[in-house]
Amino acid sequence: MxxxxxxxxxxxxxxxxxxxxxxxxxxxxxxxxxxxxxxxxxxxxxxxxxxxxxxxxxxxxxxxxxxxxxxxxxxxxxxxxxxxxxxxxxxxxxxxxxxxxxxxxVTACEAVRHRRTILAAKIDEAAARREMPAILSVACGHLREAELCIALRGGRVGRLLAVDQDAESLAVVEGYRGSVSPVIEARQATVRQILAGRTDLGRFDLVYAAGLYDYLDARVAARLTRVLFDHLREGGRLVIPNFLWGVREEAYMEVFMDWYLLYRTPAEIEGFAQEIDPAAIRTSRYTEDAAGTIGYLEIERV
Structure with a gap:
């Protein structure tokens, strides 16, 4: 050293x-x-x-x-x-x-920037599939993908509910009501409250969670996936990213950043859907970014 x-x-x-x-x-x-x-x-x-x-x-x-x-x-x-x-x-x-x-x-950070772009594109895709779709972002953070979203700025999204436990993050999200779109709504709630059904979130055409699953153990991840899937409208889609094994910077992150993620295999990411009734799933698709750093599970409801 x-x-x-x-x-x-x-x-x-x-x-x-x-x-x-x-x-x-x-x-x-x-x-x-x-x-x-x-x-x-x-x-x-x-x-x-x-x-x-x-x-x-x-x-x-x-x-x-x-x-x-x-x-x-x-x-x-x-x-x-x-x-x-x-x-x-x-x-x-x-x-x-x-x-x-x-x-x-580094590659891991580049993957996070790419994730932001992918999620913005998913919102745009939802607006192309459905007229004025309803979107749910879970553990939204500062919702920076909203800045990249063409459909939001173009008035083609009916509702974007941004949920997070952190009031400071939600204050930033509130600012986007004026600068990006008035349909953005910030709401404070924890994963535990969502799992317990203590939040009246509604039904959505797209649900996604940017970085949340990197911190959830497998049991909670599967339960949350089922709950979020239940919030989808017919034909709605749930998008879940998670870091894959092999991140070069993992040890540096643990030592000097005290930052621990739960890295997973593709099979473990696909396993998030294990509590969902297969008959309710129209399609389930697993993809990875170009560098093989983050895996994405996309599940469409019948």
Whole structure:
């Protein structure tokens, strides 16, 4: 680790970060999970190199969890290179910005940016299939895909209900009522409330959850899939993305960002639909992004 820190040059930690990601990946693959969590991970966090990478506003935001939970919408704004994240970037050290310049351009982050584009396109597709469709976004975060959605700006969506547990995220979503479309509606609710049927959400032509399933265990994921499927109208579609195994940056994310995702195989992602009555499914389709980083399950209701 000390040799890796030696790759840091004044104002530029790019080579250090690149090598560090590979070293941590190698260590995680070498040691048992117990040794990784009890010895390797805390040793890495206690090393001086942690202070260097935490000059990166993206890395430090994730580690500090300012909203109290991992993967918050403010963090994803860094991934999107959204203007909302620019003040924190500009306040960082020059070297910290080079760490961010590297980390937000890795394959996993590129996949998240592509996911945003895909979900915006799914909304546009729903508007092409149905006149004034109703859309539900679960764990919506800042709903940044709305900025890319042609149908929303064109007045061809009847309703977009954005649900999240985080009031701060929903305040951002409310702003889109004026800048993108007045049909956007923000509502605070937790996954637990949705599972318990304590939310009167309605029926929809498209339901999607951008990054939620990366944090749900298999049992909860299957239950939620069934509940969300039940909120579809006839011919409606449910879209569920989930990260696949093989993300190069996984160990770096765990050590210096304290950011853990539940990576899955294609079969495990398709297994989300196991509690749905097969007779109620018209089509079920699994796809992956070009890099094979995120898998997408799309289920259409009869």
């Amino acid at each position: 000390t040799n890796v820190a030696g790759l840091a040059s004044p104002g530029d930690y790019t080579a250090m970060t690149d090598t560090l990601i590979d070293l941590l990946s190698l260590l995680k693959g070498t040691f048992s999970e117990r040794t990784w969590h009890n010895a390797v991970l805390p040793a890495a966090r206690g090393h001086a190199i942690a202070g260097l990478v935490h000059e990166c506003p993206f890395t430090s935001h994730s580690f500090k969890k300012p909203r109290g939970y991992p993967g918050d919408a403010g963090l994803i704004d860094f991934v999107y290179r959204h203007p909302a994240a620019r003040p924190a970037q500009e306040a960082a050290t020059e070297a910290g910005r080079t760490v961010m310049g590297f980390t937000v351009n």
